[in-house]
Amino acid sequence: MSEPDLGRAFREDVTRNAQELVVRLSTLLRTAYVHGPNNDAWHPIAQALQQRVARLHAAEGQVVVGLRHGRLAVNEHAVRPSFSEHGAHQSLAEALHARGIGRVSFLAEPAAQELIGLAYTLAEVEEATADDVPALNARLHARGLRRVTLSPLQADDAGPLGGLADRHARGLHLYYKGQHAARGVMEGLRDGRSVGFRHIKRFAQEAVELLTLHRGLGLALPFLRSAGPYLESHAVNVALYAIVVGERIGLDRQRLAELAMAAMVRDVGKSTLPPELLDKPGDLTASEWAHFKQFPHVAVPRLLRFRGFGESTLRQTLVAFEHQFRGANDRTLMTREFSLFTRITQIAGDYDAMTSPRPYRPSALTPSDALRMLIRDRHRTAADPVLLKAFVHAMGIYPVGSVVVLDTRELALVVEPPFSDDALTRPRVRLLAAPDGSPYPHSAALDLRAVDDLGRHPRSIAVALDPAPFGLNVPRLLLLRDGAARA
């Protein structure tokens, strides 16, 4: 083998080890939520990680895993995940972000027990800032870990979405920005003005980034719906939910952004309807209904009036037109299959409509009830069964924002969808109150997949509650970091 070939092979080997290392470390951290420290399941995971660390040490003399500009890197190698590794990467990046950790340095080859200790130390602290990292190092030290150190997250490590310190704020900012963008387009098209779609495009791109990295936060954002008129919030929410489904079925990020844009403009036609018709509390009369059903016909020329005729625009136009046709009867009007984007946004749109209060149905359904109804009515609404299943898997049976009572009689709030496909009823939750109703002010998020040393789940969801009758302010609990304490 020639020298350049050897060099290339060496680099490839290092890169492969770096990728593997990230996946193993991610698995190790997630295992800390699931198994007790004496569980046999630890050994293969810790051993595999140990091997990767050892190989990289031998090759490069150091092993530093960390975030660089929002992306994971091992030593100097930016690690690019394959599709199947994407979840592991996302999880690790998020775990580091959430704890204010910029880098994890393995000073020498750590023992398997040290790696397990690292995982437990991190699992004990759900959220922290960069300032808390010295304390985390002290805890590692106290556990006897000498060969692993943590470095705080630097402002530059955070990447486009920012670090934990402003990850939350960035998420909120993104939602408002989406509403602002939707408003601009709807008002512009309604008034027949030439409008810019750049804001929508930026929102779509950032939403894709947010949801691939921080899905829990992204799915909490629709609870900001009262920040603007229904149509604007609905547009943003449908975009967010649609991205989640699109990602679940494997659309690439460019397609995801297109999907989000299509979701944002699908109700452009409705914005031309008079408010008294759109928000009429009672049933629509036949003539009102006829008027209402014209909105997609209005949307098409408006969407196409000022814009180019690229494929993205045409897809959006398709979605804006097709989503009026609901149910099997109306479908006969169409001579072909609806576009994929239409089918995705229909499910996302239905879900958001059901979970939003409307004048004709003042109390919204709870997220889990809405999901149940989507499944129950799938034939009537002609929802695509494959996409509906993908939606359920992306959201979990108890979607983010669900208020649940556990079998321990503790009150909890779902903050993140389940990690795995075979545990749809086991999302990550934040405990709100003990069985006697006394609040847990600084409760960490728990993964309900966790099992004790006997392999039993110490906590499981028993029932979901409608928070409204009890005066629970879910947006506060979900969207403000001190929400639980304030409540």
Next chain:
Amino acid sequence: MAENPNPLLEQVRETLVTFVRALRDRRTYPAQNPVVLRRRAELLAHLTALLGRLGELPLVVSADTLSWTGEAVYRSDDPRDSLAFTLYRQGVRELTFQRGVTEAEVAALVEALAAPLAGDEADDDLITLLWSADLRHIRYLAIEDATDGAAWARDPVNATRQLVDALPEVPAPASYQAAIRSLGTTYLAPVAEPPGLAMTAEDHAAHEQLAIEEGARDVTRDALDVILQVLESTTRPEAAQELTRVVVNIVEATLDARAFERTARLIAHLADLSGRDGAAAGALRTAREHFSDRAFMKRVVQRHNDALSDLTAHGGDSAVASLSARPLQEIVRHAGRATAPVWLELGCELQDKRLRRALCDAVAELSRGEVLTLATVSRAAKWHVSRNVAYVLGQTRDPAAMKLLRGLIEHPHEKVRIEALRAAAHVAPENAPDLVARAAVDRDRTVRLLALDLAFAAPSAQLVEALVVRVRTAQDVDSAERRATAITLGRIAGDAVTHLFRDMVVRRSLFGRAKIDDARVAGVAGLVAIDSPQAEEILAQVHRDDAAFGPVIQEARRAVARTKEPPTP
């Protein structure tokens, strides 16, 4: 004494100079041009060396300057050619290169910056192109416009706090206690995983299939369908007019994107729909008229030429061959019979012979049965238009075409006359003896030789007379043509011209035996072609008198045999 320049600063400047050159080269040449590739490699080498020292290179962007650590490292006052302005006007305020930057990333960056970005916001802008490229080692900071003044933009957390504070709420622990107590004291069993929702291998396959199917979907056609449905329900004439314009624009967009297959499909689809009754029929007919418009047809030709230029630049003739002629033919076919003359005029501007021929074939199909509609264009000032008309007339195989071909055989340009003669052969040579006779005495040798080929199918006394004159006295013939003329004459006139050839062969010079010149060779060939006892007798006599005629006669026999072989297609 001059201050020593900072070597690192100089290195950054040099890197940016290379960057600008790479950009300029890419704007000039296609992406795979060696100049572009070389320059990109240079840029990557510069960046790699620089980032090896710096780790990262953050550049602050202003309208005319790029700065690094507060020092201007690039400046250009000409916005048309400025890297700084290209970034600035697209909203980029910071561009950062990081160690590890790859060749693919550099290529993507150069491509994005060199892309002609339309003003329309729906089209891809620089930020979208950069975002789509998913660059790992090149970061950019883009400004957020129009939102900076809003309270939520300044402090989204506080805005959210105000929002949630306004929602109805019962403070904890009362709300929590009420929620838990609402369940009574009954045992709370854990919910089970719902059956039938597990993700299976079939589900994963179905997901992949969804993406594949969507990728294969003809979105443009679907969108057109939708627009037509809207048109059907439109009652306002101005709305119908607007939508018609949209339809036209969509088709134009496919043409601009050189998606010729799609253009052809859409036009065919429109043609199909416009034939039906319905509210939109009028509007659709208007749309169709657009595609019969000269300006549109001209764009079709131009876009094909553009595509040809690009393909030629990329891969030469083999790449050009990948450009299918089918869509062009389809577009012509649906443009309507009346457009045939215009296509013929415009088709001459097509740079590729294969496409030109395909276009002419489509026009021929269009004109069959109505060839006289090409009368005007057959008299076009440009000779190549007339030549194409002649070709098309031939392809129609319409006997009525002979009328126009008779005119074209008189055309001043020999290529038109040749094509007209060929066309006549295609259509009905037996009906065109006058044409062949006229061509046999043409001033152009190629025309005359072609006439000789056709003479067997269209013999006439006029032709024989013309050929006799050519064989005996014409001064503008070379030996090959004279012999070919003699053979043709011999074959079509037979013994009627034996005396002519005998005179040519047996004439003697004043000094006895004559040398074997062109006239005698032609005479021998004519006699061989006559193939009669009388002619053979003369040949035998000649041979006996002079053995030198032996090879001449042999060669003449071979030449005559060749004329009896089936013509090469």
